[in-house]
Structures are given as C-alpha cells and as structure tokens.
Amino acid sequence: xxxxxxxxxxxxxxxxxxxxxxxxxxxxxxxxxxxxxxxxxxxxxxxxxxxxxxxxxxxxxxxxxxxxxxxxxxxxxxxxxxxxxxxxxxxxxxxxxxxxxxxxxxxxxxxxxxxxxxxxxxxxxxxxxxxxxxxxxxxxxxxxxxxxxxxxxxxxxxxxx
Amino acid sequence: xxxxxxxxxxxxxxxxxxxxxxxxxxxxxxxxxxxxxxxxxxxxxxxxxxxxxxxxxxxxxxxxxxxxxxxxxxxxxxxxxxxxxxxxxxxxxxxxxxxxxxxxxxxxxxxxxxxxxxxxxxxxxxxxxxxxxxxxxxxxxxxxxxxxxxxxxxxxxxxxx
Amino acid sequence: xxxxxxxxxxxxxxxxxxxxxxxxxxxxxxxxxxxxxxxxxxxxxxxxxxxxxxxxxxxxxxxxxxxxxxxxxxxxxxxxxxxxxxxxxxxxxxxxxxxxxxxxxxxxxxxxxxxxxxxxxxxxxxxxxxxxxxxxxxxxxxxxxxxxxxxxxxxxxxxxx
Amino acid sequence: xxxxxxxxxxxxxxxxxxxxxxxxxxxxxxxxxxxxxxxxxxxxxxxxxxxxxxxxxxxxxxxxxxxxxxxxxxxxxxxxxxxxxxxxxxxxxxxxxxxxxxxxxxxxxxxxxxxxxxxxxxxxxxxxxxxxxxxxxxxxxxxxxxxxxxxxxxxxxxxxx
Amino acid sequence: xxxxxxxxxxxxxxxxxxxxxxxxxxxxxxxxxxxxxxxxxxxxxxxxxxxxxxxxxxxxxxxxxxxxxxxxxxxxxxxxxxxxxxxxxxxxxxxxxxxxxxxxxxxxxxxxxxxxxxxxxxxxxxxxxxxxxxxxxxxxxxxxxxxxxxxxxxxxxxxxx
Amino acid sequence: xxxxxxxxxxxxxxxxxxxxxxxxxxxxxxxxxxxxxxxxxxxxxxxxxxxxxxxxxxxxxxxxxxxxxxxxxxxxxxxxxxxxxxxxxxxxxxxxxxxxxxxxxxxxxxxxxxxxxxxxxxxxxxxxxxxxxxxxxxxxxxxxxxxxxxxxxxxxxxxxx
Numbered sequence: 001x002x003x004x005x006x007x008x009x010x011x012x013x014x015x016x017x018x019x020x021x022x023x024x025x026x027x028x029x030x031x032x033x034x035x036x037x038x039x040x041x042x043x044x045x046x047x048x049x050x051x052x053x054x055x056x057x058x059x060x061x062x063x064x065x066x067x068x069x070x071x072x073x074x075x076x077x078x079x080x081x082x083x084x085x086x087x088x089x090x091x092x093x094x095x096x097x098x099x100x101x102x103x104x105x106x107x108x109x110x111x112x113x114x115x116x117x118x119x120x121x122x123x124x125x126x127x128x129x130x131x132x133x134x135x136x137x138x139x140x141x142x143x144x145x146x147x148x149x150x151x152x153x154x155x156x157x158x159x160x161x
Numbered sequence: 162x163x164x165x166x167x168x169x170x171x172x173x174x175x176x177x178x179x180x181x182x183x184x185x186x187x188x189x190x191x192x193x194x195x196x197x198x199x200x201x202x203x204x205x206x207x208x209x210x211x212x213x214x215x216x217x218x219x220x221x222x223x224x225x226x227x228x229x230x231x232x233x234x235x236x237x238x239x240x241x242x243x244x245x246x247x248x249x250x251x252x253x254x255x256x257x258x259x260x261x262x263x264x265x266x267x268x269x270x271x272x273x274x275x276x277x278x279x280x281x282x283x284x285x286x287x288x289x290x291x292x293x294x295x296x297x298x299x300x301x302x303x304x305x306x307x308x309x310x311x312x313x314x315x316x317x318x319x320x321x322x
Numbered sequence: 323x324x325x326x327x328x329x330x331x332x333x334x335x336x337x338x339x340x341x342x343x344x345x346x347x348x349x350x351x352x353x354x355x356x357x358x359x360x361x362x363x364x365x366x367x368x369x370x371x372x373x374x375x376x377x378x379x380x381x382x383x384x385x386x387x388x389x390x391x392x393x394x395x396x397x398x399x400x401x402x403x404x405x406x407x408x409x410x411x412x413x414x415x416x417x418x419x420x421x422x423x424x425x426x427x428x429x430x431x432x433x434x435x436x437x438x439x440x441x442x443x444x445x446x447x448x449x450x451x452x453x454x455x456x457x458x459x460x461x462x463x464x465x466x467x468x469x470x471x472x473x474x475x476x477x478x479x480x481x482x483x
Numbered sequence: 484x485x486x487x488x489x490x491x492x493x494x495x496x497x498x499x500x501x502x503x504x505x506x507x508x509x510x511x512x513x514x515x516x517x518x519x520x521x522x523x524x525x526x527x528x529x530x531x532x533x534x535x536x537x538x539x540x541x542x543x544x545x546x547x548x549x550x551x552x553x554x555x556x557x558x559x560x561x562x563x564x565x566x567x568x569x570x571x572x573x574x575x576x577x578x579x580x581x582x583x584x585x586x587x588x589x590x591x592x593x594x595x596x597x598x599x600x601x602x603x604x605x606x607x608x609x610x611x612x613x614x615x616x617x618x619x620x621x622x623x624x625x626x627x628x629x630x631x632x633x634x635x636x637x638x639x640x641x642x643x644x
Numbered sequence: 645x646x647x648x649x650x651x652x653x654x655x656x657x658x659x660x661x662x663x664x665x666x667x668x669x670x671x672x673x674x675x676x677x678x679x680x681x682x683x684x685x686x687x688x689x690x691x692x693x694x695x696x697x698x699x700x701x702x703x704x705x706x707x708x709x710x711x712x713x714x715x716x717x718x719x720x721x722x723x724x725x726x727x728x729x730x731x732x733x734x735x736x737x738x739x740x741x742x743x744x745x746x747x748x749x750x751x752x753x754x755x756x757x758x759x760x761x762x763x764x765x766x767x768x769x770x771x772x773x774x775x776x777x778x779x780x781x782x783x784x785x786x787x788x789x790x791x792x793x794x795x796x797x798x799x800x801x802x803x804x805x
Numbered sequence: 806x807x808x809x810x811x812x813x814x815x816x817x818x819x820x821x822x823x824x825x826x827x828x829x830x831x832x833x834x835x836x837x838x839x840x841x842x843x844x845x846x847x848x849x850x851x852x853x854x855x856x857x858x859x860x861x862x863x864x865x866x867x868x869x870x871x872x873x874x875x876x877x878x879x880x881x882x883x884x885x886x887x888x889x890x891x892x893x894x895x896x897x898x899x900x901x902x903x904x905x906x907x908x909x910x911x912x913x914x915x916x917x918x919x920x921x922x923x924x925x926x927x928x929x930x931x932x933x934x935x936x937x938x939x940x941x942x943x944x945x946x947x948x949x950x951x952x953x954x955x956x957x958x959x960x961x962x963x964x965x966x
Binding site: 386445476 | 514541555599624625637640
C-alpha cells in the first residue's frame with residue numbers, strides 16, 4: 001500500500017481519478033461530543049420544542065460537507081446525492097454521538113465528506129455551548145463504513161472510544 | 162450561566178458583540194491523530210526532506226481557521242493577527258499531536274478559530290493517509306487556553322486523553 | 323404532497339436524489355425592482371454607452387446562481403450548463419423586470435439556481451442605486467417555468483404583481 | 484444626489500470609504516413569503532416541536548448576510564456585531580413576514596447585509612416548500628430603517644405591500 | 645532581510661501582525677494582456693456602447709481582490725476601503741494594460757490585494773477572449789507602489805516589460 | 806470566429822454548453838516568477854529539507870484551480886479529475902517556471918483551471934517572498950496545450966518569453 005497523495009519524491013499531489021469508474025458510493029462517519037454533566041443537562045433539556053442547537057449543528061455539518069473539496073486541499077469536488085446527520089444522546093455519559101451519511105455517484109469516494117460533516121457538526125455544537133462549558137471534548141471521529149468503488153466495502157471492526 | 166446562543170424561547174441567535182470591548186485575544190487548541198503502527202511508520206519516515214503531508218495539513222488548517230465564520234453559523238467574522246499550527250510526534254503511541262494558536266484584536270474571542278484550525282489540520286492528515294489506513298482516529302479536540310476579554314484567562318485543568 | 327425537506331419527525335433533511343434520473347432540466351424565474359421616478363430616470367439614462375449597472379448586476383446574478391448550493395443549506399451542488407439574465411424596462415412603472423434562465427443535465431432541478439440568480443441580480447441593482455433611493459422595492463420573485471425531471475413541465479398560470 | 488457606485492464615465496466602481504468615520508451602524512430590512520393556503524397550512528402546522536423550516540432559513544439568512552461582500556460585487560467586507568432574523572406569521576394572508584437586523588461598527592453601513600439576510604432567508608423557505616407549492620411568491624423586500632453614519636437615520640415612510 | 649513567512653526551520657508560517665500599527669495603507673499593481681492583432685481588434689472595437697468585457701473583468705478583479713485572504717494561504721483577512729481597476733489600451737502593441745489600487749486601514753498592507761486584483765482581471769479577459777485567441781499572454785504583473793506601514797513608500801524604479 | 810462570451814448586442818453571457826459532448830479534456834499552462842539574484846538565492850537555498858515555499862504555493866494553486874468557476878464570472882463549474890503543478894528552476898535567470906495540468910471529463914474544457922492554477926501558484930510565491938524583494942515579476946502566463954472537445958488539440962507554437 002502506498003500514500004497515493006504523495007508522488008515518488010514525497011511531494012503532495014492530487015490523485016488523478018480519471019481511470020476510476022463512476023459508481024454509486026457512500027460513506028458513514030462517527031463523532032462524539034462530551035460535556036460536563038451541568039452543561040449536558042442544560043443542552044439536553046433544551047432539546048425539544050425550543051432548543052434548536054442540534055438543528056443548527058446539523059445544517060452546519062451538511063453545508064460543511066458540501067464544501068469539503070474547498071477545505072481539504074487535495075480532495076476532488078464531487079456531486080453529492082445526499083448528506084445526512086443523526087444524533088444519539090448518551091445521557092449517562094453526558095455525550096452526544098453524531099453519525100453522518102454521504103452518498104454520490106462519482107469517480108471517487110465520499111469518505112472525506114462524511115468525516116467533514118461530523119466534524120463541522122461537532123464544532124458547531126461546541127460553538128453554541130462553549131459559553132457554559134469551555135472544557136467540552138470533541139472526538140473521537142472516524143469512518144464507520146464505506147461502500148462502492150474498486151476497494152469495495154470497508155466496515156470498522158469496532159467502535160473504539 | 163446560560164447558553165448565550167439561544168434566546169429566551171430557545172431559538173438560535175447570534176450574540177451581539179457590540180457592547181464588548183476590543184482587546185487583544187488569543188486561544189490555543191489541541192487535537193490528536195492516531196494511526197495504525199504501519200501507517201504511522203510510513204507517514205513518519207516520510208516526514209523529512211521530501212514528505213510534506215504536515216505542511217499541506219498545516220496550510221489547510223490555517224486556511225480553514227481563517228474561514229471559521231463561514232463554516233460555523235453563529236460565529237462572527239474577525240480580523241486575524243495570526244494562526245499557527247505545531248506538531249508533536251508521539252512515536253510510541255503512533256500519534257500526532259496538533260496544537261494551534263489564534264490571535265486577534267477584536268470584540269470577541271478566537272476560540273472557534275483555534276478549534277477549527279486543529280480540526281481541519283487533522284482532517285487533512287486523514288485525507289492524505291486514508292489510502293493506507295481507513296481506521297485512523299481523530300480526536301480528542303479541545304481548547305487548551307484562552308486569554309483576553311471580560312472572562313479573562315481560561316486554562317484547561319489537564320489534558321485528558 | 324409532502325414537504326420532502328422534512329423527515330417524518332419534522333427535522334430538516336437533504337433529499338437523496340440518487341434514485342432520480344439524470345435528464346436535461348431548465349428553469350426560469352422572474353423578479354422586479356421598483357424605484358422612485360427620480361431614481362429610475364437617473365438609472366435609466368445611465369443605461370447606454372457608459373452605464374454598466376445592469377452588466378454588474380447580471381454578472382453578480384450569474385455568480386450567485388453558480389453558488390446556490392453554498393448559500394441554500396439543503397440544495398445539491400449541480401453542474402450548470404448555462405445561467406442567463408435578461409432585463410425588461412417598464413418605464414411607466416419605474417420598474418426593471420429581471421428574468422433568469424438556468425439549465426443543467428443532472429439528477430435534480432435548477433429552480434433554486436434560477437431563483438437565486440434573479441434575487442442576487444436585484445440585490446446588486448439595489449446596492450448600486452441605494453445612494454439615490456433608499457426606498458427601492460425588490461420583488462415579487464417567483465418561478466416562471468421549469469422543465470425536465472419526473473414532475474415534468476410547470477408553467478406559472480399568470481404573472482401576478 | 485448621485486450614483487456613487489458609478490464614476491464620471493458611468494463605469495462601475497467601489498466607493499472609497501476611507502474618509503468616512505467608524506461609527507456604530509445598524510439596519511433593518513423586511514421581506515415577505517406568500518404561499519397557497521394549502522402549503523401555508525402544512526408549513527404552519529409544522530412549526531412547533533418538530534418543524535424546523537424556520538430555524539434552517541434563519542441560519543441560512545445569517546450565513547448569507549455574513550457573506551454579503553462576497554456576493555455583491557461592490558460591497559465592502561465589514562465586521563459584523565450581530566445579524567438577527569424574526570418571523571411574523573400572517574395566517575389570514577398565508578404569508579410569512581421576515582425582519583432582519585444587522586449591526587456593525589465600521590466605516591460604512593450594513594443595509595446590504597440586512598437586505599441579503601432577508602432575501603436568503605426567504606429563498607431558503609422557498610427551497611424547503613417548493614415541493615408542495617411551486618407558485619410561492621417572495622417579496623417585496625425593502626429597507627425598514629438604518630442608523631449611524633453621516634446620512635443619519637432613515638426610516639421607511641410606510642410598509643408598502 | 646529575511647523571509648518572514650518562514651520560521652527558523654524553514655516551515656511556512658503566517659506572520660503575526662499584532663505588533664504592527666493600524667495605519668492607512670495603499671498599493672498599486674500593474675498587469676498586461678497581449679493578444680494577436682486580429683483578436684485585439686475584435687475586442688477593442690467591442691469596447692464601447694455594447695462591449696462589456698472590460699466591465700466584467702473589472703468586477704471579477706474587484707471580487708477576487710476582496711477574496712485575497714481566501715486564496716493566498718498566509719494572507720491576513722483585511723478590511724478593504726476600496727479596490728479599483730483601470731485600463732490603458734496600447735493599440736499599436738495589441739496590449740491592454742491593467743492598473744489596480746487597493747486601500748485599507750489595517751495592521752498590514754494590501755499589496756496582495758492589488759496583485760490579486762490585476763491577475764484576476766487579466767484571467768477574466770483571457771476567459772472572455774480565448775475563443776478567438778488561445779495564444780493570449782498574461783503578464784508581466786508587478787507591484788507599482790505601496791504606501792503606509794513601517795517600511796514606508798516603495799515605488800518601482802521602472803516599469804519593465 | 807466570434808467572441809462566444811458576448812451575445813449579438815455585445816453583452817456578456819455565459820456560453821450554454823448543453824450541446825457539447827462529455828469527453829475527456831486536459832489543459833496545461835505555463836507561468837514564470839522572476840526575482841532579484843539575492844532573493845532568488847535565498848529562496849532557492851531554502852528549497853530542500855526545510856523550505857516549503859513551493860509546497861505551499863502548489864497547494865494554493867491546486868485549491869485556486871478547484872475554485873476557478875467561483876473566481877471567473879462566466880466559467881462553468883466542472884468536475885476535476887486532477888490538477889497538478891510542477892516547477893523548473895532556472896538558476897541563471899533567477900527564475901522559477903511553473904507548469905500546471907488540469908484534467909476533467911466534462912462538457913467544456915479546463916483551460917481556465919490550468920491558467921488559474923499557475924497564476925495562484927505564482928501569487929503565493931510572490932506573497933511568501935515579497936518581504937525580501939518587492940520587485941518580483943510574475944508572468945508571462947499562457948496556455949501550453951489543450952486536448953479534448955470539438956476543437957481538438959491546441960499546442961502553443963513556441964514558448965515566448
């Protein structure tokens with residue numbers, strides 16, 4: 001295996017995807033936001049009729065995911081069929097879990113879009129909660145699964161935390 | 162303490178910084194990238210005369226940091242005096258540690274710029290190494306320190322990992 | 323009929339266009355700018371050899387239209403075959419009418435591109451004329467026609483003003 | 484009065500704000516979205532615990548407002564103290580009214596930020612509702628009020644619709 | 645003199661402008677577009693009542709100049725008082741000369757904004773004329789003058805072509 | 806031959822590429838950066854283990870090239886298979902030569918992407934070296950070659966400098 005983003009001299013390069021085939025591809029990524037019990041409770045109770053932290057963060061994640069190739073230097077601009085974000089609330093760990101989905105039909109995969117989406121979602125939660133807890137921890141973030149393309153299906157062995 | 166990004170009905174809002182004072186402010190954030198031993202060794206040996214993964218990632222982090230208010234919905238656009246990125250290589254843990262600095266003279270702080278910088282730096286390392294290790298873990302990310310503004314100095318008690 | 327941008331819980335979501343078919347699609351939108359007689363006359367006489375308000379506004383509209391998916395959270399990035407802008411001057415109503423065209427071959431339509439184009443064109447006219455008339459009114463804006471895709475042709479019954 | 488965005492030959496130009504003074508400035512703009520009764524009812528009932536059309540549109544409006552100088556060719560990039568969006572629901576007219584606020588301390592005003600904010604908010608509502616009503620009308624949009632700067636206070640005489 | 649964009653190890657870095665003083669600064673840059681006689685004549689005759697190549701290119705240059713810090717990795721985002729573009733037509737050399745002006749009151753200079761403006765202006769002329777002459781040459785581009793800041797006035801000795 | 810970017814009245818317009826065929830296309834562009842002997846030597850010696858001016862500039866060029874349709878008003882957004890940048894150092898002329906490659910499979914060509922890439926690469930070198938030489942000259946820039954599409958292969962007759 002080799003670092004395809006580096007040429008034979010170790011210089012950075014964009015991978016030429018011209019020889020790859022246009023297939024349906026999808027990727028799922030995971031991320032976590034952990035707060036103090038006090039902050040978590042305040043945020044959590046605010047999730048309901050009035051609290052829209054999680055809507056704002058989801059929107060930011062989707063918009064960030066659409067802009068992946070603008071943020072990550074060697075990423076290819078891709079058509080996006082859909083980007084989605086879901087939350088799971090782990091009340092006993094004062095933790096919000098974020099899962100993203102990205103799908104395309106393109107010459108290369110959408111792993112980076114899925115990863116960017118969870119990370120911008122988490123950053124936005126951080127921004128909206130930092131006034132009550134500066135110690136919030138974001139992460140870990142990792143790829144859960146990818147499908148499509150020559151390398152086929154990847155599924156993470158376990159979700160390590 | 163209250164969630165300043167939510168108004169009395171729980172609707173998201175941008176904080177009006179018009180009453181805050183323009184002072185020198187800085188923030189430092191931390192992030193971590195952990196790889197498989199095999200991937201780490203390949204990347205690490207590539208760090209030298211030829212390997213520029215870490216330059217590319219640093220540049221991406223700085224550019225991402227400059228674009229924070231474009232990514233995070235309720236962030237204020239700020240003048241930036243400097244954004245910087247440093248790496249520490251933890252060879253026995255197959256881990257790269259990233260520390261960012263952001264400085265401004267403005268009505269509000271640069272915590273989000275420091276956080277965005279470490280996260281985009283990490284995402285870019287991920288992008289450049291995912292061909293050899295899809296299981297790379299990014300995080301945790303957190304604020305190390307902030308200075309300036311009415312709330313004064315914050316320094317994280319311990320660096321939890 | 324249902325609000326496809328909301329899931330079953332009413333949460334916002336991006337529509338997955340993966341099942342839609344790639345066809346030629348086009349859309350036309352309409353918008354209006356109405357000024358005071360004094361402002362209109364000054365602007366109108368300036369339309370000729372020297373006055374390039376309308377060129378600047380058209381360019382801004384096209385550039386804005388190309389950036390639709392960056393502005394509108396749940397819009398899909400699309401290839402664009404062409405975006406165009408035309409003006410009709412209604413001298414007796416001190417009104418400028420704007421019509422836009424957007425075309426693509428894609429999995430989803432370009433209505434939002436056509437709408438964004440007329441609105442950014444109008445905003446730019448406003449910007450260039452606000453020094454002489456702060457009371458300028460923009461609108462109404464609406465879709466005139468769309469073609470292509472499963473739902474076929476839509477044509478607005480009448481142009482209401 | 485003259486068109487300050489045109490030079491003596493009628494060519495477009497950016498106004499040099501170097502001689503203007505840095506003062507607190509604010510602007511308020513108005514916009515309207517009118518739907519079919521059926522669409523309005525569906526959207527309106529969706530406004531509550533689950534429906535977040537209006538949160539998504541508000542976020543888009545704020546983000547669009549922060550990007551005004553990127554969209555409007557001759558606008559100056561400005562620091563933004565705050566941008567806000569409020570809705571009023573006119574149930575008997577199947578109409579949503581949008582009001583925006585923008586504030587800065589800068590050499591020039593934030594009218595364009597206020598106008599861009601209401602228009603991107605309206606465009607986003609359109610995007611999220613066009614599946615149930617393609618005939619939605621956006622507008623009129625106009626400036627309600629501005630304060631600060633040499634020209635002082637402007638307040639629209641009446642809200643024409 | 646030293647390369648302030650490189651630290652002591654030769655790694656790229658953003659210069660910290662926090663110690664610099666906020667003063668009025670301006671910069672002027674120069675660029676040239678040279679075409680075949682046939683293309684030049686066609687473009688030149690098109691410059692008048694109808695031809696707006698040069699308006700489009702000027703607008704693109706101004707918009708590009710406002711986005712300098714987004715394009716150039718280590719540039720600081722700056723407030724911009726004005727950016728302007730002027731053309732001189734050298735008919736006997738089939739050449740268009742472009743001069744830009746950029747002004748700010750900031751902690752660092754606007755040389756990059758002036759340079760980016762002339763280069764994006766030239767690129768846009770190229771784009772609009774490449775259908776009739778693929779051999780168009782852009783350049784040279786250089787700084788004509790800068791004022792303000794600790795290093796004072798710089799004025800290019802001669803305009804080399 | 807006609808200026809396809811102008812309509813019959815000389816107004817700017819975007820070309821409708823809907824009738825063109827989707828084929829593999831590529832383009833190569835050239836650009837030059839010339840410095841004072843002193844600056845060149847300092848930069849050149851810095852090219853090696855530590856100096857990453859050229860990596861930063863290459864990354865900026867690739868990112869700028871990906872954003873071509875955002876910068877150049879009438880350019881079409883395109884999928885990009887690859888963008889690449891190479892340097893040749895002409896030590897006896899204190900000159901750095903830049904060559905770019907852009908490839909796509911699309912309805913229209915990537916000449917503008919190739920040109921934007923060399924120009925943003927050169928601008929970034931300028932930015933990183935202007936502290937030691939304000940007189941740096943950028944250019945000429947021109948298209949070396951293009952392939953694909955109805956007009957077939959273009960290859961520049963000679964490299965004029």
